[in-house]
Amino acid sequence: MQAIIASTSTIHGSSYLEYLLPTLETHFADVEDILFIPFARSGGITHDDYTEKAKKGLKPCGKNVRGLHEFKDPKKAIASAEAIFVGGGNTFLLVKQLHELGLMDVLRTAIDAGAPYLGTSAGSNIFGLTMQTTNDMPIVYPPSFKTLGLLDFNINAHYKDPDLKSTHKGETRETRIKEFQNLNSVIVVGLREGSWLKVSDSKITLENNFSARIFEPGQLAYEIDPNAILNFN
Amino acid sequence: MQAIIASTSTIHGSSYLEYLLPTLETHFADVEDILFIPFARSGGITHDDYTEKAKKGLKPCGKNVRGLHEFKDPKKAIASAEAIFVGGGNTFLLVKQLHELGLMDVLRTAIDAGAPYLGTSAGSNIFGLTMQTTNDMPIVYPPSFKTLGLLDFNINAHYKDPDLKSTHKGETRETRIKEFQNLNSVIVVGLREGSWLKVSDSKITLENNFSARIFEPGQLAYEIDPNAILNFN
Numbered sequence: 001m002q003a004i005i006a007s008t009s010t011i012h013g014s015s016y017l018e019y020l021l022p023t024l025e026t027h028f029a030d031v032e033d034i035l036f037i038p039f040a041r042s043g044g045i046t047h048d049d050y051t052e053k054a055k056k057g058l059k060p061c062g063k064n065v066r067g068l069h070e071f072k073d074p075k076k077a078i079a080s081a082e083a084i085f086v087g088g089g090n091t092f093l094l095v096k097q098l099h100e101l102g103l104m105d106v107l108r109t110a111i112d113a114g115a116p117y118l119g120t121s122a123g124s125n126i127f128g129l130t131m132q133t134t135n136d137m138p139i140v141y142p143p144s145f146k147t148l149g150l151l152d153f154n155i156n157a158h159y160k161d162p163d164l165k166s167t168h169k170g171e172t173r174e175t176r177i178k179e180f181q182n183l184n185s186v187i188v189v190g191l192r193e194g195s196w197l198k199v200s201d202s203k204i205t206l207e208n209n210f211s212a213r214i215f216e217p218g219q220l221a222y223e224i225d226p227n228a229i230l231n232f233n
Numbered sequence: 234m235q236a237i238i239a240s241t242s243t244i245h246g247s248s249y250l251e252y253l254l255p256t257l258e259t260h261f262a263d264v265e266d267i268l269f270i271p272f273a274r275s276g277g278i279t280h281d282d283y284t285e286k287a288k289k290g291l292k293p294c295g296k297n298v299r300g301l302h303e304f305k306d307p308k309k310a311i312a313s314a315e316a317i318f319v320g321g322g323n324t325f326l327l328v329k330q331l332h333e334l335g336l337m338d339v340l341r342t343a344i345d346a347g348a349p350y351l352g353t354s355a356g357s358n359i360f361g362l363t364m365q366t367t368n369d370m371p372i373v374y375p376p377s378f379k380t381l382g383l384l385d386f387n388i389n390a391h392y393k394d395p396d397l398k399s400t401h402k403g404e405t406r407e408t409r410i411k412e413f414q415n416l417n418s419v420i421v422v423g424l425r426e427g428s429w430l431k432v433s434d435s436k437i438t439l440e441n442n443f444s445a446r447i448f449e450p451g452q453l454a455y456e457i458d459p460n461a462i463l464n465f466n
Contacts, residue, residue, distance in 0.1 A: 012400035042412045090412055092371075132371050135403055138325075138378055139365055139413040145374050158403035167245035169426055170368055170391035179275045179323055180372040193402055 001150065002027065002116045003199040005127050007157045007191035009057075009088050009120035017057035017120075019194065023207070025061050027116050028083055033064045035081035039097040040089030040122040042139060054087060078106045081115050088121025088157075091134040095126060096142035108148050121157045124191070127199075128154040133180055133188050135173070151199070152187075153232065154180075159190030159213055174213075174221060181217045187232050188215040197230070204230040234383065235260065235349045236432040238360050240390045240424035242290075242321050242353035250290035250353075252427065256440070258294050260349050261316055266297045268314035272330040273322030273355040275372060287320060311339045314348050321354025321390075324367040328359060329375035341381045354390045357424070360432075361387040366413055366421050368406070384432070385420075386465065387413075392423030392446055407446075407454060414450045420465050421448040430463070437463040 004020070004027055011019050028034065038050040045053075051067030058065055065085075071077035078084065084107070086094070098104045111117045119127055125134050126147040133154045162172040171179070177188050190213035191197070198205045206212050211223040216232070224230070237253070237260055244252050261267065271283040278286075284300030291298055298318075304310035311317070317340070319327070331337045344350045352360050358367050359380040366387045395405040404412070410421050423446035424430070431438045439445050444456040449465065457463070 008402045010402055012402065042415050043408070044411075044415060093416075132373075134371065137366060137368070137409040137413055138371060139409075139416055141378050145371055158401065160401060160403065168391065168393060169241045169243055169245065170393065175276070176370040176372075178277075180370055182275045182277060183326075183372055 001111055001199060001201055002114065003111065003127065003150070004118045004196050005124040005151075005155065005191075005199060006118070006120045006196035007124065007159065008193040011194050015057070016053060019208075020118075020196070021060050023196070023198075024058065024118065027118065028061055028063055031063065031082040031116060033066065033081070034058065034083045034085050035068060035077060036065050037068045037084065037086045037094075037123070039068070040087060040091065040094035042090050042093050050087060054085060058085075074101055074103060075106050078103060078110050081110055083116045083118075084110065085118040086120075086123030086126065088123055090139055091122040091125045091131045091136045092138050092140050092142055094122045095131050095145070095147060096140050098126070099143045104146075104148065108150060111148070111150060124155050124157050127151050129186055130154060130184075132184065132186075133177060151197075151204070154186050154188045155197075156188055156190045159192050161213075174215075177215050177221075181215060185217045187217070189213075189230070190215065190221075195226075206230065234344055234432060234434055235347065236344065236360065236383070237351045237429050238357040238384075238388065238424075238432060239351070239353045239429035240357065240392065241426040244427050248290070249286060252441075253351075253429070254293055256429070256431075257291065257351065260351065261294055261296055264296065264315040264349060266299065266314070267291065267316045267318055268301060268310060269298050270301045270317065270319040270327075270356070272301070273320060273324065273327035275323050275326050283320060287318060291318075307334055307336060308339050311336060311343050314343055316349045316351075317343065318351040319353075319356030319359065321356055323372055324355040324358045324364045324369045325371050325373050325375055327355045328364050328378070328380060329373050331359070332376045337379075337381065341383060344381070344383060357388050357390050357429075360384050362419055363387060363417075365417065365419075366410060384430075384437070387419050387421045388430075389421055389423045392425050394446075407448075410448050410454075414448060418450045420450070422446075422463070423448065423454075428459075439463065
């Protein structure tokens, strides 16, 4: 299994996927065709437009990108994909469609069998055990919150530190994750924007220049440094 | 129907429910007993502790407060309640329990029949058509996102304006609400902290000193002034 699990597709002051390009050139070095799954996007743009955006973002890598919606048989398209990229948007919308089209298992199998995977934001959330640590609004009702389970923890993408000066009474991200852990014994990795996890079979490293915040049930949250190996056993 | 639908239980620099007390003295003037529903709270405190907090907050009104968890028959307790207060916490957790215990209909009926209602945060979200515009994390899986439907729109509690200086790439609240409306033709009222809706039968007014942000599907979002009457027909 080879995967890049990124907190965000885009960092401030840079274009779509730009900060990931050197990594992606290596990650996708042995493939020609990348299958793009545009299902998370609800924001007024079509699957065609979103796929066009992915194509443009990945252009410097010189790969062919096709959207899953272009295929008659999406199961077959995933099963035979050389490489897979699941883009961001709304995690509820993405998970609903993957379940309803029966694609969760075939996606897991394809990645397990070695198709290099790229996830950004919602596409990273689904790599964990469940989508229950998403920041997204429940704009649709998925048949289940279970996701790929290719990691034995959950991701919180776009992890944000509490604003200590804020007078706002809505819960902080850390409070929300602790509420989740009051009811679910699942480790959560808070990935700051600009960070990604590099998954190489069972070895998982935190990449780029940011620490990540780790929430283990029943423990105080702590930071891990860039280049740390994640190992919770 | 008489209801106070508040964005938050607590405003900065003030104690639990304090800013609402003058309003609640009038709202609950004709009742002696208030039934408190503590089900939204996941954060390490028990239903007893949360009910104690509600009791303390409402003490200046001189009412008796009992938690729904203290009753053997919660349906009967709701049906015979003089007044009802549903506190904040996690909306997924609240909605899951109300559905699973079969309490959504009996709650709607009691409020419809005239029991004065107070909702704060999650307790306000459930007054709308669905819980789909909550800001909360999906820490549990409810059997449905449908809620009381005593308003013909949805609430977004703790409404927060975009931080124009932010470099964070997570979606703004406004973006999330628009994503919801790409898929659901439902009006959303963004209630800023410190605001509440006063519902008096079919008349709904925005109370206190803040404007509210109104999202009608297919239109630009707009503001309504304090004391405005909400009328979307």
